[in-house]
Amino acid sequence: MSERAQSGIPWLSRLASWDAAVIMVTVVVLLIASGTVENFGTGRNFTFLLLDLLPIALVALPMTFVIVTGEIDLSVASTLGLTSAVMGSLWDSGLPIETIMPLCVGLGAVLGALNGVFVTVFKLPSLAVTIGTLALYRGLAFVVLGDGAVADFPRDYTGWVTGTLGGGPIPNVLIPLVVLALIFGVVLHATPTGRGVFAAGASEQAARFAGIRTGRLKFWLFVAGGAIAGLAGVLWTLRYSSARADNGLGLELAVVAAVLLGGVSIFGGKGTLPGVLAGVVLLATLQNALRLQDVSNEALNIVTGVLLIVSVLLPNLLSSVRAGIRRGRRTASPPQKG
Numbered sequence: 001m002s003e004r005a006q007s008g009i010p011w012l013s014r015l016a017s018w019d020a021a022v023i024m025v026t027v028v029v030l031l032i033a034s035g036t037v038e039n040f041g042t043g044r045n046f047t048f049l050l051l052d053l054l055p056i057a058l059v060a061l062p063m064t065f066v067i068v069t070g071e072i073d074l075s076v077a078s079t080l081g082l083t084s085a086v087m088g089s090l091w092d093s094g095l096p097i098e099t100i101m102p103l104c105v106g107l108g109a110v111l112g113a114l115n116g117v118f119v120t121v122f123k124l125p126s127l128a129v130t131i132g133t134l135a136l137y138r139g140l141a142f143v144v145l146g147d148g149a150v151a152d153f154p155r156d157y158t159g160w161v162t163g164t165l166g167g168g169p170i171p172n173v174l175i176p177l178v179v180l181a182l183i184f185g186v187v188l189h190a191t192p193t194g195r196g197v198f199a200a201g202a203s204e205q206a207a208r209f210a211g212i213r214t215g216r217l218k219f220w221l222f223v224a225g226g227a228i229a230g231l232a233g234v235l236w237t238l239r240y241s242s243a244r245a246d247n248g249l250g251l252e253l254a255v256v257a258a259v260l261l262g263g264v265s266i267f268g269g270k271g272t273l274p275g276v277l278a279g280v281v282l283l284a285t286l287q288n289a290l291r292l293q294d295v296s297n298e299a300l301n302i303v304t305g306v307l308l309i310v311s312v313l314l315p316n317l318l319s320s321v322r323a324g325i326r327r328g329r330r331t332a333s334p335p336q337k338g
Contacts, residue, residue, distance in 0.1 A: 018263040018315055019275025026282040033289040040289055043169035050171050051162070051239060053284035055080070055232040055248065057177055057277065059255045060262075061184040062225035064276045067259055068188075069200045069218055070268030071119060071126040076229040076255060078137035079111045080248035083233035085141040088150030088243025097154050105230040111137060112226020116219035134252070141245035150243040161238040173235055180228070185273040193217070201268025250301070257304050258283045260311035283307065 034041035059076045066073050083104040090100045111133070118129040163172050188194040199207040200214045207214050237243045262279030264271030286307075287300055 019272045023278040026278045029285050037289045037292050046169040049288045053280055056254050057280045058228055058232045060258050062228050063255050063259050065197050065221045067264050068197050068271050073225050074130040074252050075133040077248040077251035078134045079108050079226055079229035080233040082137045082141040083108050083230040084237045084243045084247040085145035085245045087237050089144050092150050101234050104234050105227050108230020109223050109227035112222045116222030120215040120219045145245045151241050153241050158238050158241045257308040
């Protein structure tokens with residue numbers, strides 16, 4: 001089929017996109033796992049699968065924006081751990097849970113703001129900054145709570161987090177995830193802010209010339225990322241009814257892998273939120289299926305690492321192949337007669 005014919009069929013080019021391919025692969029993996037892995041297709045396991053992907057999906061929402069702008073935030077898991085530790089410490093001191101939860105989300109926003117100041121005001125590379133705060137925030141979590149744990153959170157809240165809608169397989173906590181996903185999706189793909197995010201990632205200098213305040217934009221993206229990580233810390237703590245300094249350890253690897261697997265370019269400027277959510281589901285499905293087969297956490301980390309490498313390497317290889325094909329077609333095309 002000619003390039004002109006393909007351009008006249010928008011759905012065909014859409015089906016050939018990376019995020020659409022990830023969505024189809026996710027469906028295939030779900031079907032295969034349901035038919036081959038014992039207990040995978042049960043309603044109880046489906047509930048656990050959704051609960052497991054919840055923190056990854058939540059943190060992946062703002063992370064998508066951050067990576068599209070050409071930045072990265074590796075401190076999100078440590079932010080989750082620190083907010084969980086603070087939540088446990090405040091609860092142990094007798095503060096009401098209704099006061100603790102918004103304070104923890106606010107703490108996450110402050111931690112994200114600190115990253116944003118270093119990146120946008122001091123012009124430091126986000127990779128180096130967030131590696132530093134990854135260690136800093138996790139260390140502070142152990143300072144706050146030590147190696148112990150705080151439990152016995154109110155059953156009204158822990159029961160709601162682990163409960164399901166109408167007694168079915170859909171967890172209650174899927175509601176805030178869906179609401180936030182819709183909000184982030186609309187902002188990214190249907191507002192001037194979203195266009196500014198893509199413009200900043202494609203060319204920050206050109207975006208500034210176009211009147212986009214890229215520094216302010218990136219700062220607030222880091223704040224949003226920290227706040228959502230704080231929310232994930234609250235939900236994590238309530239799900240397990242245990243506040244620990246090591247909660248969420250290693251989560252940043254899964255989040256970045258899911259975002260890149262969903263088609264977001266590590267170099268910025270490209271990506272879609274539906275693709276990212278499909279990447280989250282694919283990663284969580286693989287981890288869940290492997291756990292049901294008694295695969296160790298070390299092996300799961302290997303799988304996540306391989307997916308991370310593939311999600312960076314394969315799109316760039318495909319782009320190079322497509323560019324080579326286009327060059328070959330132009331070379332082979334006969335000269336146009338005037």
